[in-house]
Every structure is written in C-alpha cells, then in structure tokens.
Amino acid sequence: MTSSPETVLLVGATGYVGRHLAQRLHAEGFRVRAVVRERGRAEAPGAYDAPGLAGLVDDWVIAPRGAAELDSRVMDGVDRVVSALGVTRQKALPWDIDFLMNLRYLELAEKAEVRSFLYVGVMNIEKGTSELMRAKHAFVEALSRSRVTPQIVNPSGYFSDLTEIYDLARRGVVVGLGAGDVRLMPIHGADLAEFCLARLRSGAGTWDVGGPEVLTYRDIARIAFDAAGRKERYLGVPRAVAPAAVWASDRVSPRAGSLTRFFLEGALTDSVGERHGSRTLAEYYASLER
Ligand SMILES: NC(=O)c1ccc[n+]([C@@H]2O[C@H](COP(=O)([O-])OP(=O)(O)OC[C@H]3O[C@@H](n4cnc5c(N)ncnc54)[C@H](OP(=O)(O)O)[C@@H]3O)[C@@H](O)[C@H]2O)c1
Numbered sequence: 001m002t003s004s005p006e007t008v009l010l011v012g013a014t015g016y017v018g019r020h021l022a023q024r025l026h027a028e029g030f031r032v033r034a035v036v037r038e039r040g041r042a043e044a045p046g047a048y049d050a051p052g053l054a055g056l057v058d059d060w061v062i063a064p065r066g067a068a069e070l071d072s073r074v075m076d077g078v079d080r081v082v083s084a085l086g087v088t089r090q091k092a093l094p095w096d097i098d099f100l101m102n103l104r105y106l107e108l109a110e111k112a113e114v115r116s117f118l119y120v121g122v123m124n125i126e127k128g129t130s131e132l133m134r135a136k137h138a139f140v141e142a143l144s145r146s147r148v149t150p151q152i153v154n155p156s157g158y159f160s161d162l163t164e165i166y167d168l169a170r171r172g173v174v175v176g177l178g179a180g181d182v183r184l185m186p187i188h189g190a191d192l193a194e195f196c197l198a199r200l201r202s203g204a205g206t207w208d209v210g211g212p213e214v215l216t217y218r219d220i221a222r223i224a225f226d227a228a229g230r231k232e233r234y235l236g237v238p239r240a241v242a243p244a245a246v247w248a249s250d251r252v253s254p255r256a257g258s259l260t261r262f263f264l265e266g267a268l269t270d271s272v273g274e275r276h277g278s279r280t281l282a283e284y285y286a287s288l289e290r
Contacts, residue, residue, distance in 0.1 A: 005030055008078070011067075015088070016158060017155075017192055019189070022056045026057075050189055066101050067108070068104070080115050083102055083118070086136070098135035098139060110148050118153065119139065119140070119150070120153050132262050133265070151203075152205070155192055155210065158188075166285050174235070176217050176221065176234060176235070182267060183271070186215060187210050188279035190277075192276075207274060210275060211275070228285075245260055
C-alpha cells in the first residue's frame with residue numbers, strides 16, 4: 001500500500017532559498033502549497049539562478065499582503081510548514097515580517113496541529129542588536145515554545161548575497177572591515193534546501209549550517225578577483241570606525257541604523273557551523289557572466 005504524500009505549506013517561496021526548497025520538496029514527492037504575492041513572478045526563474053516555481057507547486061495561495069489576509073483554511077490538509085520568509089531587500093519592517101508574519105503562520109499551524117514548523121533563520125541569531133536580528137530571535141523564541149515541533153535551521157552566508165563581492169571585484173575594489181578575517185561558510189541555496197529536507201522528518205532541533213568550505217572574507221574576495229580575472233585590491237576599513245558608523249546611521253533613520261548594525265555585526269562575527277553540500281563559491285563565481 002502506498003501512503004499519500006505529505007502536504008507542506010511553503011512561505012517565503014519566491015525567495016532565493018524558498019525556490020530551492022520548493023524544488024527539493026517537489027523532487028522528494030511532497031505536495032507543495034506555496035504562499036506567494038504574485039503568481040507570474042513566482043513562476044518565472046528567480047534571481048541568482050534560483051528556479052522558477054512553475055511545475056513545482058501543487059496549490060497556489062495568492063496573498064499580496066501575506067499572512068495578514070489568510071485564515072485557518074490555508075492550513076487545510078497541511079502536514080508541515082516550512083518558512084524562508086524574511087525581509088532582505090524588501091521595504092517592509094523586519095519586525096512585521098520576520099517576527100509578526102511568521103508568528104501568524106505559527107499560530108495557524110498550531111491551531112491546525114501540523115506536525116512540524118521548519119524555519120530558516122540565520123547564524124548568530126541570539127547575538128545581533130539590529131532590528132532584523134531581534135525580530136528573527138523573537139520568532140525563534142516563540143517557535144521554540146510552540147506545541148508544533150520546532151525545527152530551526154540557521155545558515156551562514158548564501159551564494160546569492162555573496163554575489164555582491166564578485167560584483168565589487170569586477171569593478172576593481174572589494175571593501176571590507178579590518179583584515180577581513182571573519183570566517184563564513186558560504187552555502188548554495190540547493191545545498192541548504194537539501195539540508196532542510198533531510199531534517200524535515202527528524203523531530204525538533206536547531207542546526208547551524210554552512211557550505212563545504214570555511215572561508216575568511218578576504219579569501220572570498222580573492223576567489224572573486226580570480227573569477228573576475230582582476231588583480232586583487234582589498235580595502236580594509238579600520239574596525240574602529242564601526243561605532244561611529246552606527247552612531248551616524250542611527251541619526252539618519254531607524255532603518256539605516258538597523259541595516260548598519262546588521263552589516264557591521266555580520267562583518268565582525270564568525271558564521272561557522274556544520275559543513276554541508278558540495279557546491280563551492282569558486283564554481284558559482286566562475287558560472288557568473290563577466
Ligand atoms: N542572504 C543570506 O546570506 C542569508 C544568510 C542566512 C540567512 N538568511 C535568511 O534566510 C531567509 C531567506 O533568505 P533569502 O535570501 O531567500 O531571502 P529573499 O530572497 O529576499 O526571500 C524572502 C522571501 O520572503 C518574502 N517576503 C519578504 N518581505 C515580504 C513581505 N513584506 N510580504 C510578504 N512576503 C515577503 C519574499 O517575497 P517576495 O519575493 O514577494 O518579496 C520572499 O519570498 C531570510 O530570512 C534571510 O534573512 C539569509
């Protein structure tokens with residue numbers, strides 16, 4: 001007798017990681033119910049080589065305002081929730097999306113008594129002082145205390161984000177903080193999705209995960225210059241300017257202050273966890289058009 005496939009509600013499905021999660025869920029035989037703001041954009045290929053959702057989604061939930069306009073019907077027949085929902089380049093406030101919108105999905109998931117809620121967070125979630133890190137931390141706290149089985153995957157930097165360093169290298173100079181000795185484990189979205197899927201039926205847990213290599217920021221700059229075919233030029237801004245930059249940006253706007261804190265704290269804190277995957281940053285940079 002074959003059992004019927006589990007249904008996963010995927011939120012944040014149109015993002016870099018969300019698209020890879022949809023692809024992996026579909027490949028592993030799950031029914032995918034995706035919440036998206038706009039179906040046309042969702043079906044088209046995503047940025048940074050992330051797949052389009054056409055053919056990967058079984059049920060579409062179109063919600064331009066996200067969870068705010070959804071009721072308990074969104075969870076009908078849902079076995080698990082997977083969330084890669086969060087503000088990166090979008091204009092919304094992290095508190096409204098990373099915390100409150102994820103919390104709304106969690107409340108709906110609790111009511112529906114789904115089996116698990118897997119959340120893609122970020123490494124060092126408990127340390128940051130930016131609004132973004134506080135919002136993510138608040139959600140992780142709520143999820144940890146939920147009666148739905150909590151699964152928290154905290155990744156290191158994505159290849160998508162690190163494309164910026166390649167773009168700087170192509171233009172000739174990479175700027176970093178100090179000697180650039182903070183360590184990261186860059187990870188491809190497909191490798192991260194594979195990691196998440198391997199944990200989906202494993203029960204509660206928290207995992208810090210990165211790609212196959214531990215690299216300093218300076219190593220990443222070097223790899224980017226190599227791929228771009230440019231001579232290495234790294235400009236290290238003294239670490240001592242960090243507090244002044246935070247002070248100044250706080251006076252520009254709360255958003256500017258929060259973003260400055262997020263980037264500076266990221267540039268000063270190692271993001272190193274379990275190694276996973278096989279795709280290297282050098283291969284990814286080499287695949288980008290010059
Ligand atoms: N980038 C990194 O290096 C990195 C590293 C570790 C962890 N993370 C975290 O991992 C998560 C996923 O990252 P990602 O790079 O895949 O992000 P992404 O590409 O920006 O995707 C974020 C997802 O959240 C949705 N979203 C954002 N604001 C929204 C709003 N106001 N209303 C409704 N939906 C909204 C987006 O929908 P739309 O497509 O409609 O905007 C998208 O589906 C984020 O929480 C991020 O902070 C990122």
